[in-house]
Amino acid sequence: xxxxxxYTSIPAFLCLIFVWATTASGTPKDIFTEELFxxxxxxxxxxxxxQFTTKWNASIHDSNTFRHYRLFPKALGEVLAKYGVxxxxxxxxxxxxxxxxxxxxxxDAPPGAELWVWFKxxxxxxxxxxxxxxxxxxxxxxxxxxFLDSKNTxxxxxxxxxxGTAAPGYxxxxxxxxxxxxxxxxxxxxxxxxxxxLLPCDSKAGLSTLFNAFHFHDASYHSLGLHxxxxxxxxxxxxxxIELSQSLSVVTDVISTSHTGxxxxxxxxxxxxxxxxxxxxxxxSTIFVELTKNEDSHMYRLTPDPSSTEKVTRGPDQHTYAVYxxxxxxxxxxxxxxxxxxxxxxxxxxxxxxxxxVHRYITGYGLDKGGISCLIYNNMVVNQSIIYLDVLPWxxxxxxxxxxxxxxxxxxxxxxxxxxxKDRSRPHQLELSFNLWPHSVTQVSFTFTRAFxxxxxxxxxxxxxxxxxxxxxTAILATSRGYTxxxxxxxxxxxxxxxxxxxxxxxxxxxxxxxxxxxxxxxxPYNVICLACTVVAIAFGSVHNLTTRRFEKLDPSAKKGILTxxxxxxxxxxxxxxxxxxxxxxxxxxxxxxxxxxxxxLKNENSSAKSSS
Amino acid sequence: xxxxxxxxxxxxxxxxxAVVKSFEAAKGLRSQRPxxxxxxxxxxxxxxxxxxxxxxxxxxxxxxxxxxxxGTRDYLQPLLDSLLEYTSISVTSQVLYLVSLGGxxxxxxxxxxxxxxxxxxxxxxxxxxxxxxxSNSPALNFIVGIPTQDRSPLYILDSxxxxxxxxxxxxxxxxxxxxxxxxxxxxxxxxxxAQSIQVNMHRVMEVFVSQIRLLLNIHAQMVxxxxxxxxxxxxxxxxxxxxxxxxxxxxxxxxxxxxxxxIVISDEIGKEVESAVASIKNSRQLLASGKLREAxxxxxxxxxxxxxxxxxxxxxxxxxxxxxxxxxxxxxMSIMQAVKWFKQQKKAKxx
Numbered sequence: 001x002x003x004x005x006x007y008t009s010i011p012a013f014l015c016l017i018f019v020w021a022t023t024a025s026g027t028p029k030d031i032f033t034e035e036l037f038x039x040x041x042x043x044x045x046x047x048x049x050x051q052f053t054t055k056w057n058a059s060i061h062d063s064n065t066f067r068h069y070r071l072f073p074k075a076l077g078e079v080l081a082k083y084g085v086x087x088x089x090x091x092x093x094x095x096x097x098x099x100x101x102x103x104x105x106x107x108d109a110p111p112g113a114e115l116w117v118w119f120k121x122x123x124x125x126x127x128x129x130x131x132x133x134x135x136x137x138x139x140x141x142x143x144x145x146x147f148l149d150s151k152n153t154x155x156x157x158x159x160x161x162x163x164g165t166a167a168p169g170y171x172x173x174x175x176x177x178x179x180x181x182x183x184x185x186x187x188x189x190x191x192x193x194x195x196x197x198l199l200p201c202d203s204k205a206g207l208s209t210l211f212n213a214f215h216f217h218d219a220s221y222h223s224l225g226l227h228x229x230x231x232x233x234x235x236x237x238x239x240x241x242i243e244l245s246q247s248l249s250v251v252t253d254v255i256s257t258s259h260t261g262x263x264x265x266x267x268x269x270x271x272x273x274x275x276x277x278x279x280x281x282x283x284x285s286t287i288f289v290e291l292t293k294n295e296d297s298h299m300y301r302l303t304p305d306p307s308s309t310e311k312v313t314r315g316p317d318q319h320t321y322a323v324y325x326x327x328x329x330x331x332x333x334x335x336x337x338x339x340x341x342x343x344x345x346x347x348x349x350x351x352x353x354x355x356x357x358v359h360r361y362i363t364g365y366g367l368d369k370g371g372i373s374c375l376i377y378n379n380m381v382v383n384q385s386i387i388y389l390d391v392l393p394w395x396x397x398x399x400x401x402x403x404x405x406x407x408x409x410x411x412x413x414x415x416x417x418x419x420x421x422k423d424r425s426r427p428h429q430l431e432l433s434f435n436l437w438p439h440s441v442t443q444v445s446f447t448f449t450r451a452f453x454x455x456x457x458x459x460x461x462x463x464x465x466x467x468x469x470x471x472x473x474t475a476i477l478a479t480s481r482g483y484t485x486x487x488x489x490x491x492x493x494x495x496x497x498x499x500x501x502x503x504x505x506x507x508x509x510x511x512x513x514x515x516x517x518x519x520x521x522x523x524x525p526y527n528v529i530c531l532a533c534t535v536v537a538i539a540f541g542s543v544h545n546l547t548t549r550r551f552e553k554l555d556p557s558a559k560k561g562i563l564t565x566x567x568x569x570x571x572x573x574x575x576x577x578x579x580x581x582x583x584x585x586x587x588x589x590x591x592x593x594x595x596x597x598x599x600x601x602l603k604n605e606n607s608s609a610k611s612s613s
Numbered sequence: 614x615x616x617x618x619x620x621x622x623x624x625x626x627x628x629x630x631a632v633v634k635s636f637e638a639a640k641g642l643r644s645q646r647p648x649x650x651x652x653x654x655x656x657x658x659x660x661x662x663x664x665x666x667x668x669x670x671x672x673x674x675x676x677x678x679x680x681x682x683x684g685t686r687d688y689l690q691p692l693l694d695s696l697l698e699y700t701s702i703s704v705t706s707q708v709l710y711l712v713s714l715g716g717x718x719x720x721x722x723x724x725x726x727x728x729x730x731x732x733x734x735x736x737x738x739x740x741x742x743x744x745x746x747x748s749n750s751p752a753l754n755f756i757v758g759i760p761t762q763d764r765s766p767l768y769i770l771d772s773x774x775x776x777x778x779x780x781x782x783x784x785x786x787x788x789x790x791x792x793x794x795x796x797x798x799x800x801x802x803x804x805x806x807a808q809s810i811q812v813n814m815h816r817v818m819e820v821f822v823s824q825i826r827l828l829l830n831i832h833a834q835m836v837x838x839x840x841x842x843x844x845x846x847x848x849x850x851x852x853x854x855x856x857x858x859x860x861x862x863x864x865x866x867x868x869x870x871x872x873x874x875x876i877v878i879s880d881e882i883g884k885e886v887e888s889a890v891a892s893i894k895n896s897r898q899l900l901a902s903g904k905l906r907e908a909x910x911x912x913x914x915x916x917x918x919x920x921x922x923x924x925x926x927x928x929x930x931x932x933x934x935x936x937x938x939x940x941x942x943x944x945x946m947s948i949m950q951a952v953k954w955f956k957q958q959k960k961a962k963x964x
Binding site for chain 2: 066067068069070071074075078079081082083136139140197200201202204205280281529530532533536537538540541544545548550
């Protein structure tokens, strides 16, 4: 936009000033927003979702980007730069999200840890990059993600598509994606602390001061999420940006954990603290409360009054949100404690099943064979096509010919991508795509046989069993009933207010399963050693003593040592107990007494030898 | 005499004393006295990570900007470029909010100060945020700390009670910390509701570049300020250091193998040992003939950590005892009795 010289000099001068003014004020390199989303669920549960989004106006493909950091955490940026990561999605969850009662969360996560990564096209050896990345991320978050090796990593063909911007044709053949999950992984404060450290304000100011480890680990469900993806910097999409979204979701059972047994909740009762500060480097700090079935406050009333109430139409459904602009509400140093008071007697939200929900379980009995069945419920009046991904470890050997997809007895056609597993190197991967009929239950089932592992491959608690990863169901819904996720272009919850999309992608994770394998008795080596050694010692000792016993005459007048005195006393006791008559007989035959005494003393020698062995 | 002076001059120019010191330190001789130079500087490594951190404890009160990219480009890049052949140095920077310098500064006339004893405590609260999960290179951390508004201005006093002109200190083999007082350091300040500070990069970088030199053991030449001569002197030190480290590592490895007989050594390590010995011989020859650069390359090669994978003697003992002890006791006793009997027989015979 070089200004033309000549008679347009004055407007050109103004133009120049305008350009200078904008560059002098500086386009912000990165923007940080913190948001909290609270949604009351049915039966007195409350879903709270913290969302911390950093949007950095830099390109992830540029090698100079990851050198100078401001709000984006340096520890994370170095890992991304070194291993050529384009998208990274990590979730660590404790508990199971119950879709049937709670609807859909903002980010769905399976129990345990899950990591899936799209690498840049410039990365040559993706398996090696995956191994090194997994080790670096496990160090960064203090979790054992380094166990994600080839035995539990797969390349999903149709699920887990890139969520950010990418070059056209990038994801066609799925060369660059890796997915792995560890259902056994436990989430505790050890994982919360390094996750908190990545926030610009740590937990010293802003919404992160509400983090209270005690309350979180008491909750029915809590999940830490970290999502990095390239996005468009603005609506025109002329520039690239990197978006880091850190999320913490908690579902609290308010009725059970409150002292009064009422479903009233507040920031104080949910998190142990009211909000006393905002993060100084945050551009925006907002709290959203979803009021969808309660627009007229007939169930509960919110205090203080929200800054604004937004009615949003997403697809065919309408949602209402109460918006609190925290920065303006806390301007004069006040504290903020949002509370919901239910009327007396309380009326709770009714359970409304979401469009799709799933239930997966193990079938069969014994330690030889088994089966997996997955029931997928479709509560809509239209067909819905879904993609089903299931990853089974190599030791549950799947019979592919037993795979059926049925709906009330009728077999459905399906498209399948199946990669059979290889012992000790590759898991079984099953990806199906089929249609769900309206108002029906579809069942996916197959059988497997259990392998016998080598004795070093059992975990320390072998009889606990082995975990099977959650299955993933991906679908694009036309309705937003129970839907809380943000639109595709931004992870900020604020973008929900201006959402005009008509398609809502959703991902569901099922339960993770626990399967018992034939387990040997690990105490056997110890038992065998004990038994064998005892038998050998006793048998050998006795036989040896019998064969090498020599009788020698003892001199009764010789001085007796203490040992022989004790032995003599003991033998006298024994003979007294055994036969009082014999003693009288012995008394009349003194020579016999001698030999019997000798015999007793010899016996004692041998028995003491035995006891010492 | 003149020849004597010339020799002395050349020795200074080539940093002879420093070379000898490096050699002895790398060999690990215990008899040497602790030396500041050796204790302060990093050992040689093919790559280093330099991180510049800006600490802003109260972002709600001050709005700090620093153009670190331009600063490193203008002040640090010449040094890094000249070292590019021998070691790769990566430079990163970050800003940490709501973190403050540790320790408790004391109150002076109308300023606050740290004494020499307080300095080790300053680094503690920062350590958790420094460090990299993605690289193993030794890290040099340089920190610019903005004091909080109620503890400002903040100075460091030396042992005489005088304010340090640079207001910075160096931590051996770790990095350096500079406390930046906005009013005194020619920062451009504008007082809107939040005080806005633009950090003066010249002031900050001149301190840090000199600290980097000390930490990497690149000394300014007394005779001339030529960068090339500095690099040559540094190369000499490093070369000698690598040679000494390699020979001492090999010696200790040989000693270890002698002591523990049944260690399992993988073939890789064996190959590395052989190549290390070859490199040492090669670089010695090159040094003698004056080819500094090649000698440097080959001298840096020493065996990596060893995996101890052997069956300890005492464990073997513990496994076999439950089986052999019960068997051996009667046998031993019988043997003793048999010996006694033989002795008796001998006695009887001799009588």
